Amino acid sequence: MKKTISNILNVFMPILLAFLIGAIIMIAIGENPIEVYGILIEKSLLDQKGLLKTIHTASPLILTALAIAISFKANIFNMGVEGQMLLGGFFAGVIGFTFEGLNPVIHITLSIIVGVTVGILFALIPAILKAKFKVNELVVTLMLNYAALEFVRFLAEGPFRDHSSGYVSTPMISESSMFKRLFESEITLFTIIVLIVFVIMYFVFKKTKLGYEIEAIGKNRDFSEATGMNVGKKIIIIFIISGALSGLAGAGHMMSDQMRFTMSFSGNPGLGWDGMLISLLGMHSPLGIIVAAVFYSALITGSESIAVFTSVPREIILIIQSLIILFLSIKMISKNAKAVAILEKITNKILRKDNKGVKK
Amino acid sequence: MDLIANILYDTIYHSTPVILLVIGGVYAYKANVLNIAMEGMLLFGAFSSALMILSTGSLFYGLLFALIVNIFIGLIFSYFGITRKGNVIIVGIAINLLTSALAAFILKVKGMAIINLSEQVDIASLKVNIPLIKDIPFFGDVLSGHPITTYLTFVLIFVLSVVMFRTKFGTYVRVVGENEEAAKSIGIKVNLIKYSAVIVGSLTAALAGYNLAIERLALYTNTMSAGRGFIAIAAIYCGRGKPKLSSIYAIIFGLAKALAINFKLFAGPISGLFEAIPYLVMVIVLLMASYLDNKNSWKRGYPNE
Numbered sequence: 001m002k003k004t005i006s007n008i009l010n011v012f013m014p015i016l017l018a019f020l021i022g023a024i025i026m027i028a029i030g031e032n033p034i035e036v037y038g039i040l041i042e043k044s045l046l047d048q049k050g051l052l053k054t055i056h057t058a059s060p061l062i063l064t065a066l067a068i069a070i071s072f073k074a075n076i077f078n079m080g081v082e083g084q085m086l087l088g089g090f091f092a093g094v095i096g097f098t099f100e101g102l103n104p105v106i107h108i109t110l111s112i113i114v115g116v117t118v119g120i121l122f123a124l125i126p127a128i129l130k131a132k133f134k135v136n137e138l139v140v141t142l143m144l145n146y147a148a149l150e151f152v153r154f155l156a157e158g159p160f161r162d163h164s165s166g167y168v169s170t171p172m173i174s175e176s177s178m179f180k181r182l183f184e185s186e187i188t189l190f191t192i193i194v195l196i197v198f199v200i201m202y203f204v205f206k207k208t209k210l211g212y213e214i215e216a217i218g219k220n221r222d223f224s225e226a227t228g229m230n231v232g233k234k235i236i237i238i239f240i241i242s243g244a245l246s247g248l249a250g251a252g253h254m255m256s257d258q259m260r261f262t263m264s265f266s267g268n269p270g271l272g273w274d275g276m277l278i279s280l281l282g283m284h285s286p287l288g289i290i291v292a293a294v295f296y297s298a299l300i301t302g303s304e305s306i307a308v309f310t311s312v313p314r315e316i317i318l319i320i321q322s323l324i325i326l327f328l329s330i331k332m333i334s335k336n337a338k339a340v341a342i343l344e345k346i347t348n349k350i351l352r353k354d355n356k357g358v359k360k
Numbered sequence: 361m362d363l364i365a366n367i368l369y370d371t372i373y374h375s376t377p378v379i380l381l382v383i384g385g386v387y388a389y390k391a392n393v394l395n396i397a398m399e400g401m402l403l404f405g406a407f408s409s410a411l412m413i414l415s416t417g418s419l420f421y422g423l424l425f426a427l428i429v430n431i432f433i434g435l436i437f438s439y440f441g442i443t444r445k446g447n448v449i450i451v452g453i454a455i456n457l458l459t460s461a462l463a464a465f466i467l468k469v470k471g472m473a474i475i476n477l478s479e480q481v482d483i484a485s486l487k488v489n490i491p492l493i494k495d496i497p498f499f500g501d502v503l504s505g506h507p508i509t510t511y512l513t514f515v516l517i518f519v520l521s522v523v524m525f526r527t528k529f530g531t532y533v534r535v536v537g538e539n540e541e542a543a544k545s546i547g548i549k550v551n552l553i554k555y556s557a558v559i560v561g562s563l564t565a566a567l568a569g570y571n572l573a574i575e576r577l578a579l580y581t582n583t584m585s586a587g588r589g590f591i592a593i594a595a596i597y598c599g600r601g602k603p604k605l606s607s608i609y610a611i612i613f614g615l616a617k618a619l620a621i622n623f624k625l626f627a628g629p630i631s632g633l634f635e636a637i638p639y640l641v642m643v644i645v646l647l648m649a650s651y652l653d654n655k656n657s658w659k660r661g662y663p664n665e
Contacts, residue, residue, distance in 0.1 A: 025465075029469055077449055125643075129643075129646075129647055129650075133647055133650050133651050133654070134650055134653075134654050135646050135647050135650040136597055136646065136650070138396075138449065139590065139593055139594045139597055139642075139646060140643055140646060142396075142587065142590040142593075142594075143587070143590065143591070143594060143639045143640075143642050143643050143646075144639070144643065145587075146586070146587040146590075146636070146639045147636040147639040147640050147643075150632070150633075150635040150636035150639070151633070151636050153632065153635070154630075154632030154633050154635070154636070157632055158629060158630075158632055268464075269457055269460070269461075273453075273457065276453065280450065313464075313465055313468035313469060315461055315464045315465035315468055316465060318457070318460075318461035318464065318465070319458065319461045319462060319465055321457065321461070322454050322455075322457035322458035322461050323454075323458065325450065325453060325454035325457065326436075326440060326451065326454035326455070326458060328450070329440055329441075329446030329447055329450040329451045329454060330440055330444040330445070330446035331444075
């Protein structure tokens with residue numbers, strides 16, 4: 001009980017504190033934080049259209065967060081999700097605009113396969129370097145992100161540039177490779193695909209040998225190796241899954257939201273980095289990730305409204321997001337803190353009352 | 361000949377900020393604190409010095425402000441990563457995101473997209489021509505005409521190397537990194553040493569930011585750090601935290617960048633691809649360094665760096 005309460009507090013305290021600091025910053029520039037936060041919540045969660053948009057925005061983020069979670073759980077710092085996602089999205093887009101008039105089912109499937117494959121191939125570079133040559137994956141993936149960004153920039157400026165557009169952009173993908181909108185909202189079939197993938201990943205994490213092995217590697221890599229687990233092989237598998245999820249995220253983002261590749265495809269700070277925050281917020285557990293993804297996308301959709309309805313720059317949301325990560329990095333409240341004990345008493349009282357109620 | 365001189369000049373030019381990050385960053389590395397917030401510290405060093413110079417017009421105040429602000433960031437990093445024992449990689453990522461968000465936010469509030477200092481700073485006058493050396497053909501072109509920080513950087517490589525290996529502070533840093541318990545048992549204030557090690561890095565990062573934004577371009581943009589902090593981390597890894605050796609890896613990056621920029625002019629349509637080369641070079645260098653390290657090792661498994 002104590003552990004659950006302190007876990008919950010350790011997620012909510014950082015959020016509250018980050019919003020508090022955000023409020024102080026807004027007061028400092030002469031704005032009313034209550035009004036701004038009001039708009040943030042109202043336009044992203046309470047309004048039906050906004051809520052559906054939030055869910056739509058959450059879709060690729062759930063995938064990138066899962067991609068981060070599977071590697072972080074094994075104590076492997078795959079920072080390359082951003083790059084894998086960019087390349088996957090770009091090449092899914094290339095398939096999207098190269099072919100025309102294909103059967104939509106075939107076209108979409110083909111684009112997704114290409115996106116996922118590219119994501120996997122790009123993730124294999126750090127995977128093999130790590131597994132075979134023991135090169136630090138953190139630094140390699142950070143470097144490769146920049147290489148990937150420069151590479152797609154080159155492709156978008158040169159070979160695949162849409163010359164009718166005034167800025168750097170690839171042509172629009174053809175109609176047959178776009179996910180159709182459902183319920184007259186921004187939600188597409190992609191969201192449903194994400195949910196299916198989520199369920200699969202949930203089982204991988206919780207019910208399979210692989211999930212158990214990932215946790216074992218994360219807890220003690222040397223011990224796992226000593227018990228006869230082929231850690232190198234597992235690392236490669238983890239990177240492949242991570243790359244596939246990232247590639248799928250990119251492909252889906254391309255075909256359900258962006259429809260063409262521009263240099264702001266991934267947004268700021270980028271779907272991969274957003275995924276990292278979501279994964280941290282959800283404590284690398286699948287269910288936590290889905291809740292965190294909806295909360296986080298509410299911030300994103302809400303920040304667009306902030307920019308429209310108030311004069312506070314939307315970057316305030318970026319500040320709040322990074323503060324949340326900062327505060328999440330530490331245990332704010334220990335299991336033995338006074339507040340936890342008090343809350344435990346209160347919850348126990350409530351539970352006991354309920355029990356009595358049932359007995360009567 | 362001119363081309364070679366240009367490439368070598370550019371090598372020094374592009375190496376400077378990375379070397380600065382490296383020679384400060386090795387301290388945190390040796391104290392067993394992986395500081396990937398170097399990227400954010402570099403960006404904020406550039407931002408705070410540019411902001412200060414914009415309002416006061418004084419280069420000195422700009423540099424001073426950057427140093428103070430970066431000490432503050434170093435303290436935040438240390439508090440979360442060392443005192444509160446948070447995961448330093450996550451703290452580092454948070455600091456990187458926070459610094460870029462804060463810089464973007466402040467610029468937006470001030471209604472600017474970039475900070476242009478062309479009125480306050482005359483880049484040409486900041487270039488120092490060394491008497492005698494500047495008259496030597498070829499070498500004069502390569503070695504002379506750099507801003508003052510560049511010369512300081514190359515001196516600092518040796519100074520900070522001596523501090524690391526010949527002073528009490530440097531020894532303490534290494535002891536803390538190698539065996540924290542042992543350091544504690546002989547009465548070394550472990551946290552104080554770790555804090556100082558991080559702050560050495562944030563100070564050189566401020567200097568690097570000043571060099572990048574003020575001396576080189578008289579301009580600040582939100583994406584100008586461009587992964588140099590991460591490249592410095594890569595160089596530190598390759599050099600196993602030794603200041604001089606790690607600086608050589610930083611220079612390899614500078615050389616790759618200089619080659620890419622100079623040969624870009626001849627590459628025509630594929631010139632854009634050259635931008636990716638310095639990053640790929642670092643990956644290959646990491647691979648080679650790691651391969652050489654592990655070649656004669658009989659140990660199985662993956663050290664948890």
